[in-house]
Amino acid sequence: MNITDLLFRPAVFFSGRLEGDKPGLKMPIAIVLLYGIVGAVSAVYVSSVTMAMMPSEIASMGTILLGIGAVVAFIGALLIWFIVAAVFHGVSALRGGKGDFQRTLAVAGYGSLPMVFGTIISSIIVYFYLSGITVSPVSDPMQINVVLTELMSSPSMVMAGIIPLVFVIWSANIWVFGMQEARGLSTKDALITVGIPVLIYCLITLFSQIG
């Protein structure tokens, strides 16, 4: 697999790669797992900051909660992969797309690679921001949500949420070429198949970050 072609020349990359109804998923799974690991590491760090706010009696369960956070982030990456593939597959079917779901799954997995970069950059921003704050335990558990809301509404955290969207667009570009190949779509149909869900996702993310 030529990573450079995948990132910069996806048309070349996907040309002839998705042979048959059941293309290999090793590399897509590896990319998704990498995406999940990076997301899990970021989640563990954010969770550790959250745990510092917990009352002492809850903080003793910190290791367990951190583990839960990592697992949720990791499984979440896999779920997102399937959801993205399912959405693309469904929308492309409406546009006359043909081909096995595994082909769409492979495209969705390959296209997730730029999102790994976005997650890494986002994690770095989160790391620098959280390193610069002092966190004290919150005596009232009811206040934790309020504290987290304020924490997440800081400019740094907003940026950490917006920058990955740029890489989602990069992934969308790969998905467009991939869906053309996987589902036999025209460029226009592929743009619609990928563009509409991605646009909706980006708008939701933007409003949740800014709003």
Place this chain on the structure above:
Amino acid sequence: MIYLKNQHILFVFCILLGLCIAPAAAADAATIIEGQLGVTDVSIDPGVFMYGDSGTVKITVTNTGTTPVAISRAKLTSSELAVFGDENYGSVGSIGPGNSLQFTFTIRATTADGIYYPLFYLDLRDASSLRYRVPVKVESTGLSVSVTGRPDAFTSGKKESVTIMVGNPRENAVNGVVITPAANGFETTESSHFIGALKPDEAADATFSVTPYAETPMEFIIHYRNGMNTHEVSAAVPVTFGIDRKQAETVFNNILVAREGDHYIITGDITNAGLADAKSVVVTTGALATPVDPYRSYVIGALEPDDFSGFEATFSVETGTKEIALITNYKDKDGNLYSDQISVPLFFTALPDGNSSGADEGMPIVYIVIFIICAAVVAGVIYYSWKKK
């Protein structure tokens, strides 16, 4: 011979008879004169002496006869009381018929309590003398002082009222009663309180506005005069600082702290749970918090008992501050200032470090640059990918 002898006997008898008759006649004259004089009035000032008191005894002698009576001297004697003034009456003169003469002596009571009877002695020039015992009472019981009004508890710097009652348990009246507060650890509005005369078994009270500053007993000195003698008695009011059970008491409820830009805003309700009005109520933040605009202090005004009001105050804190003090200042009806404070934990604990707070403000610019770079790279990649299609 017998005749001569009888003549001698008769002569001696006559002489003896003369010797016997002459005093008898003189005695009759003295009795007559004494019967003409009488002590018609005795005035003692003060009526009842206290130990160490000086006073006067005025004795009025009246000639009720029809002939003048010559008086050689007059004196007052006592083995227990010190008497002065005898020398004034070494040569008195005479009292005409129907006239009176007053003799005044000074005495000093330097004995224990009791009734004494100094002897008034009037030496008559032509006859005998006049004796009269004057009863003089010595009783050293002073005025009775009691505190009839005081607050449940004193508070340093708070003006309170203290009522002092002065009673006169003596048999005689005293006068010039003045209550003077001693300035020992407290201030009073009144420099003294004049009561004046107090008759026997009579009482009078005086109220002082006092402001204590130390837990030392408040001393009040009562000056009074028994006749011409000055006496004093004191009363002390113990001062123990505590909480007035009837004073206003502020209670905070529904406190909420929220971050607003570069500062915090704290809101809540304040209720007067006491029994007295809280006036000029002002809420502000204290230790570890720095009040900032727009609400450095929130003026509520007056709060009646069981009344409440909302407030909001703005403040900033140093990094790592876990709690701040919320302060209420209020006054009572006399203008005494009270201050209550509680600690408010800061739930909003994600605070930028001091050395990175500035960086945090600058970071969005960095992030915007990063965003632009990322967007440019992605745009370039997309352009490149479509160009190379």
